[in-house]
Amino acid sequence: MESYIKQRTEYLLKEIEKIRDENDLLQKTIMEMASRLLQIKEDKKIADLVHDLLKDWSRTNE
Incomplete structure (x- = not known):
């Protein structure tokens, strides 16, 4: 029984570590x-600023 609990605990700790890494x-x-x-x-x-500047520039050159 203790062996099972130890194995299960180790497995769960590894799974927790995987989740932390993810x-x-x-x-x-x-x-x-x-x-x-x-x-x-x-x-x-x-x-947008460049577009506005180009618009203004094209208006002033008309």
């Missing part, structure tokens, strides 16, 4: 995605 990987992936989304948002702001 959780760490998911957290890293989420942080990378959030960073990319922020960069896309900044890129869009820049693109």
